[in-house]
Amino acid sequence: MGKRPCRRRATRLTAGALLALQISFIALAADGNAATDTANSPVAVTVVDPPVAAGPPAPRAVGGMYDVGVLETAKRYTRDLYRQATALREATAAHGARIWAETASETRGQEGLSPAQAQEGLTRQEELSGTQAQRELSEAQTQTQTQTQTQTQTQTQTQRELSEAREGAERRLPLVRLGHVQAAQRLKRAGLSWKSSGGCTNRKVGQCTSLEAVRTATVDRVIDLKHRSGCPVVITGGTEVGHAPGPYSHHEGYKLDIRPNRCISGYIKREYSYQRVRGDGAPLYGDSETVYARESNHWDILFR
Template sequence: MGIRPCRRRAARLTAGALLALQISFIALASDGNAEIGTANSPAAVMIVDPPVVSARVARAGLYDLGVLETARHYTRDLYRRSVALREAVDLDTGLWEREGLSEPQRPVGESRVRKSQVQTSARTAHRLPSVRMAHTQAAQLLKQAGLGWKSSGRCTSRGNGRCTSLEAVRTETVNRVIDLKRESKCPVVITGGTEVGHAPGLYSHYGGYKLDIKPNQCISRYIKSEFPYQRTRGDGAPLYGDSQTVYARESNHWDILFR
């Protein structure tokens, strides 16, 4: 028994429609794979007609440029954060040797990093290279951040040991002592800066790396709880800190090295 001609024609049309639909799906899949540039796609799929690609980029306009710029920004940000985390974990023995100290020892298997240390290193990773500041500029920044300043001689001359001067202090030093104030939520009063009369050396008060602050229960408790004890210095001052910051508890102040 044969098939009627009208039914054969309908079957052909249906088959043709299905074939056309299948070809459309294949073309769309090939075009999508070509745009994303997958490495495992067949060679035929990777071939893209240049005029078609350029037309699509032109229609996307500034949107594509914005996506690329955002990707670059976050790539740089992640790189800086990875550097900061590495610096927070790795101890710098050279700093302790220059200070006449032994390298801080950690218990075997210890890999814990303090939250405040990582946050501080992450912030400093975004800052510009250090420059020197005038006393008035540094004092204004400290005042705006809520830090106090005190001079036993009531003067700011760098050449007078009775004064408290911030002349030629590093911007990094100022930023770090402000971070100490914010993270500890304690009163911080500067009592020693870059004036003469302190111990000499590269990482010194005069070099802009050290500041003295007035001790109080709040700041002393914060330093001792957040920074591990290392050893006692030759002059009897107990030392706390890490590879970036060293706190020495002297008789009437905290002597702080911000590397």
């Protein structure tokens, strides 16, 4: 008799705990269905305390095997409920991630790009960037080459203008003269020599060979003739008296006589065209700047 009230009380407690667990499962199921529709929504777990039966206050329970069994059962079901809630939360998160991926895929599909097409577009963009860089490099190289060519042409033009200006200055300054000693030194340094049948340099004596008051341009051009031909050049007539007069004569410093030899004669006839025969019977060769007259024992040269 003494143990029946305790047994009945344990039975009521067990029934109450089972009822609370069933109510919790129903609430979890409802929350799970709601979470399926809304991604990443938290799952609430509600533990309902077992109802207390109405009636007179129960006598103080004496600890025994029935009370311990009810508590262990409640703890076990609570742990199971927590595990189920955790699994439901993870499943909900996975479902939300899947929905997000599907939404992103649909967005790409609406834009007309599949993942492969998107990757292909990125690759194409990189190729275009590389092509653009190569084109810019090629344009820069072309611009540099153009600038270099322009600079070269400018330098060539400048050198040509300087040369023409120097030649023009020589033509415009025919009165720049040298003394005999200065002219002879220039000729000697360039490998040329001069000879006089009278062994003298007096300008007023016809048997002498004088370079007094010869033009600087005349000396420079006879030196150039020696360098271009590679032949020996010996001057036998200068500014001394005894030559034909005139504005472009020996006396005015425009003409020199040189000794003929096979080398220099061949060079003149090869490099200069035949023009005509002079009044004294001497054949003429040359151009607009220089005239070579082949006299009996020398070449009479006019340097304009």
